[in-house]
Amino acid sequence: xxxxxxxxxxxxxxxGKTTSAAAVxxxxxxxxxxxxxxxxxxxxxxxxxxxxxxxRVVFDFIxxxxxxxxxxxxxxxxKRNDSLYVFPTxxxxxxxxxxxxxxxxxxxxxxxxxxxxxxxxxxxIEHGAITALYFADEAIIVTNPxxxxxxxxxxxxxxxxxxxxxxxxxxxxxxxxxxxxxxSPERVERGExxxxxxxxxxxxxxxxxxxxxxxxVLRASNTGTxxxxxxxxxxxxxxxxxxxxxxxxxxxxxxxxxERRNFFRSxxxxx
Amino acid sequence: MGLLDFLFPERRNxxxxxxxxxxxxxxxxxxxxxxxxxxxALQKDLLDVVGRYIEIRGDMLRVNVGRSGETSLLEINxxxxxxxxxxxxxxxxxxxxxxxxxxxxxxxxxxPPWVKPG
Numbered sequence: 001x002x003x004x005x006x007x008x009x010x011x012x013x014x015x016g017k018t019t020s021a022a023a024v025x026x027x028x029x030x031x032x033x034x035x036x037x038x039x040x041x042x043x044x045x046x047x048x049x050x051x052x053x054x055x056r057v058v059f060d061f062i063x064x065x066x067x068x069x070x071x072x073x074x075x076x077x078x079k080r081n082d083s084l085y086v087f088p089t090x091x092x093x094x095x096x097x098x099x100x101x102x103x104x105x106x107x108x109x110x111x112x113x114x115x116x117x118x119x120x121x122x123x124x125i126e127h128g129a130i131t132a133l134y135f136a137d138e139a140i141i142v143t144n145p146x147x148x149x150x151x152x153x154x155x156x157x158x159x160x161x162x163x164x165x166x167x168x169x170x171x172x173x174x175x176x177x178x179x180x181x182x183x184s185p186e187r188v189e190r191g192e193x194x195x196x197x198x199x200x201x202x203x204x205x206x207x208x209x210x211x212x213x214x215x216x217v218l219r220a221s222n223t224g225t226x227x228x229x230x231x232x233x234x235x236x237x238x239x240x241x242x243x244x245x246x247x248x249x250x251x252x253x254x255x256x257x258x259e260r261r262n263f264f265r266s267x268x269x270x271x
Numbered sequence: 272m273g274l275l276d277f278l279f280p281e282r283r284n285x286x287x288x289x290x291x292x293x294x295x296x297x298x299x300x301x302x303x304x305x306x307x308x309x310x311x312a313l314q315k316d317l318l319d320v321v322g323r324y325i326e327i328r329g330d331m332l333r334v335n336v337g338r339s340g341e342t343s344l345l346e347i348n349x350x351x352x353x354x355x356x357x358x359x360x361x362x363x364x365x366x367x368x369x370x371x372x373x374x375x376x377x378x379x380x381x382x383p384p385w386v387k388p389g
Contacts, residue, residue, distance in 0.1 A: 146289075147289050147292065147293055150293055150297075151293065151296065151297060151300075154297055154300070154301070155300075155304075158301070158304050188286065191283075191284035191285065191286050191287065192285055192286060193286055194286050194289050194290060194293075195286065198286070198289075198290040202290070202293050202294060202297060
C-alpha cells in the first residue's frame with residue numbers, strides 16, 4: 001500500500017486539531033497501521049504534550065529538515081502502541097524554517113516506513129498551515145458547530161482546492177472529510193447549537209465523524225493519553241468510528257442523541 | 272414585560288439564526304474567493320467611465336474573473352435595462368474637443384449624482 005498523507009486542519013484555532021490528530025493517529029495504529037503523527041505548529045509545539053512524550057523530545061522536525069539530525073533520532077516511539085510514532089516540531093525556531101522542499105524530502109523518507117503520515121496543522125492560513133496541507137492526499141477538516149469555525153473551515157476547503165500540491169499539479173483532488181468536534185446533542189435539541197445537517201449542508205463535504213463534547217477529552221490531555229486509549233470515553237469511541245470510516249468501513253454515527261441523565265452517574269460525576 | 276414573560280422568556284432558536292447568517296455570508300465569500308484584489312477598484316473605475324455616458328447604478332455593472340478551459344476571462348457585465356443614455360453635453364461622449372480635459376478622478380464617496388454606490 002502506498003503511504004497516505006492525512007492533514008488535520010481547520011483555519012480556526014482551538015477547535016481540537018491536535019486532540020483529533022493524536023486520536024486519529026492512535027486509532028490508525030490501533031488498527032495495525034504503521035502511523036506517524038507530525039507536529040507542523042513550529043514555535044508552538046503541543047502535540048508532544050497531548051501524546052504524552054514531551055520529556056522524550058531530543059531532536060525535532062526542523063533539525064531533520066536542516067540535516068542536523070537523522071529521522072530515526074527524532075522519531076519518538078509511542079510506549080502504548082508499537083505502530084505509533086510521534087514527530088515533534090521545534091519549540092524555538094521561527095516558522096519560516098519549514099521549507100517546502102525540505103518537508104517534501106522528509107515526507108518521502110517517512111513514506112518508505114509508514115502507512116499513514118498524519119499532519120497536525122497550525123491554526124491560521126499562513127505559511128505553516130499551507131505547508132501542512134500542501135502535500136496532503138486526504139484532509140480532515142476539524143470543525144466546531146459554531147459560526148466562526150464553520151466559516152474558517154470553508155476558507156481552508158477553498159485553499160485545499162487551489163493551493164495544495166494535488167491542485168497545482170492537476171492530480172486527483174485532495175479527499176476532504178468533515179470531523180465535527182465538541183458536538184453537544186443537548187444544546188442542539190434546545191436550538192442553541194448548529195445541527196450536524198446544518199454544517200454538512202453549508203460546507204457540503206462528506207461527514208467522517210461527530211465527536212461529542214466530553215469531559216474525557218480534557219482528562220486525556222491532562223494525562224497525555226490520546227483519547228482513543230480510554231475505553232470509557234464516548235469521544236474516544238467516536239474517534240475510533242471515524243478512523244474505521246477513514247479506512248473505508250461503514251459505521252453508524254453514534255452519540256447524536258441527548259444522553260438521559262442517570263441519577264447515579266450524575267451523583268458520581270463521571271461522564 | 273409581564274411577570275410570565277419574565278419567568279418564561281421565549282427562547283429564540285439561535286441555531287437557525289446562525290445557519291441563515293452563515294449561508295448568506297458564505298455564498299458571498301465563495302463568489303469572491305478567487306477574485307483578484309483589484310476587482311473592486313476596477314469596478315468603481317468602470318462605473319465612473321460608463322456613468323459619463325449612461326445613467327447607471329452601482330449594481331448594474333459587475334466584474335468577474337472566471338476561467339474557461341485554459342483561458343482566464345475578465346468578464347464585465349453592464350446591465351442596460353432601464354438605463355438612460357445621457358445627453359451628449361455632459362461628457363467626452365460628444366464631438367472631439369480641441370483638448371479634451373481628462374475627467375478628474377472623483378474621490379471615494381463622491382460619485383456623480385446618477386451613480387448610486389453599489
